[in-house]
Amino acid sequence: MRINRSADEAYSxxxxxxxxxxxxxxxxxxxxxxxxxxxxxxxxxxxGWVRNHNNATQVSKLTYYGYENxxxxxGRAIIAExxxxxxxxxxxxxxxxxxxxxxxxxxWIGVASSHRYPxxxxxxxxxxxxxxxxxxxxQEYYGDNSSEWxxxxx
Numbered sequence: 001m002r003i004n005r006s007a008d009e010a011y012s013x014x015x016x017x018x019x020x021x022x023x024x025x026x027x028x029x030x031x032x033x034x035x036x037x038x039x040x041x042x043x044x045x046x047x048g049w050v051r052n053h054n055n056a057t058q059v060s061k062l063t064y065y066g067y068e069n070x071x072x073x074x075g076r077a078i079i080a081e082x083x084x085x086x087x088x089x090x091x092x093x094x095x096x097x098x099x100x101x102x103x104x105x106x107x108w109i110g111v112a113s114s115h116r117y118p119x120x121x122x123x124x125x126x127x128x129x130x131x132x133x134x135x136x137x138x139q140e141y142y143g144d145n146s147s148e149w150x151x152x153x154x
Contacts, residue, residue: 001065001098014092019075019130021066023098026105035090035112044119046127048107050100054150058143063099064106064152067135071095078129086122088113093126095136 003010003023011027014020015034028047035043053059079091093109100106109126113119136152 017076018079018091019093021097022094026094026108028108031092034092035110037089040089040112042113042116042119044111044123046109046123047105050102050104052102059140061101061141063139064097065137066097071134074134082122082126087118088122
């Protein structure tokens with residue numbers, strides 16, 4: 001699974017709209033730099049990593065698939081809603097698409113605000129809403145070479 005844009009285009013979309021998909025390793029430093037603002041006293045971030053299990057089942061790797069144009073539109077709307085809902089200055093989120101190994105970063109979210117509580121609250125809300133509303137699915141692969149399709153919440 002590949003996105004239709006270069007990495008630089010994806011980061012530009014993330015900076016402009018607040019959300020993008022990426023099919024290579026996420027550069028959290030680059031994203032964090034997008035949020036630098038002298039009026040902000042808080043930065044809350046979240047990194048989601050591929051873990052080696054799902055409940056009691058051993059996971060060996062996974063692949064994320066996404067409907068890119070719809071994901072970008074919905075992601076833009078989620079970030080805009082977070083800015084309306086919470087007292088935040090800026091928010092950026094990137095979700096990885098494609099084959100990921102155990103330990104790879106699958107999602108990164110950063111929220112900058114004047115104070116810590118709005119940043120924490122918005123960061124969690126953005127994550128939960130991305131997982132519920134963005135058209136991204138994952139295929140988990142298990143130690144016995146079987147696989148299963150799951151929603152991004154699964």
